[in-house]
Amino acid sequence: QVQLVESGGGLVQAGGSLRLSCAASGSTFRSYPMGWFRQAPGKEREFVAAIRWSGGSTYHADYADSAKGRFTISRDNAKNTMYLQMNSLKPEDTAVYYCAADPSWNILRLSGGAHYWGKGTLVTVSS
Numbered sequence: 001q002v003q004l005v006e007s008g009g010g011l012v013q014a015g016g017s018l019r020l021s022c023a024a025s026g027s028t029f030r031s032y033p034m035g036w037f038r039q040a041p042g043k044e045r046e047f048v049a050a051i052r053w054s055g056g057s058t059y060h061a062d063y064a065d066s067a068k069g070r071f072t073i074s075r076d077n078a079k080n081t082m083y084l085q086m087n088s089l090k091p092e093d094t095a096v097y098y099c100a101a102d103p104s105w106n107i108l109r110l111s112g113g114a115h116y117w118g119k120g121t122l123v124t125v126s127s
Contacts, residue, residue, distance in 0.1 A: 002026035002116040004099045009121030020084040022099030030077045033105045036084045038095035049073040089125045096120040
């Protein structure tokens with residue numbers, strides 16, 4: 001069983017930065033691919049970024065086009081925490097950001113149907 005709790009959301013001006021955190025519980029955290037999704041008002045939930053262990057101390061990260069070059073996903077298995085560093089924020093980044101985890105990379109990344117979800121943290125970017 002994995003439980004996920006997001007934090008770090010808030011109000012920021014356009015061009016600013018925020019770092020979201022996702023604290024995970026459960027012994028299987030280290031082996032699970034994890035990711036960030038977001039849902040803006042009136043829109044469907046969309047993929048933002050995901051990360052999985054690819055051997056040794058190497059991790060593979062994948063980003064939505066909207067996040068490339070501005071957002072960085074990372075994880076600290078010693079702290080059971082995943083992060084999303086968001087820079088150069090835009091008003092269109094305003095959304096509730098959700099942390100997700102699933103044993104399958106394909107399910108997490110491609111279908112968005114992850115088995116485990118947090119309750120979300122709100123990010124508001126003012127213009």
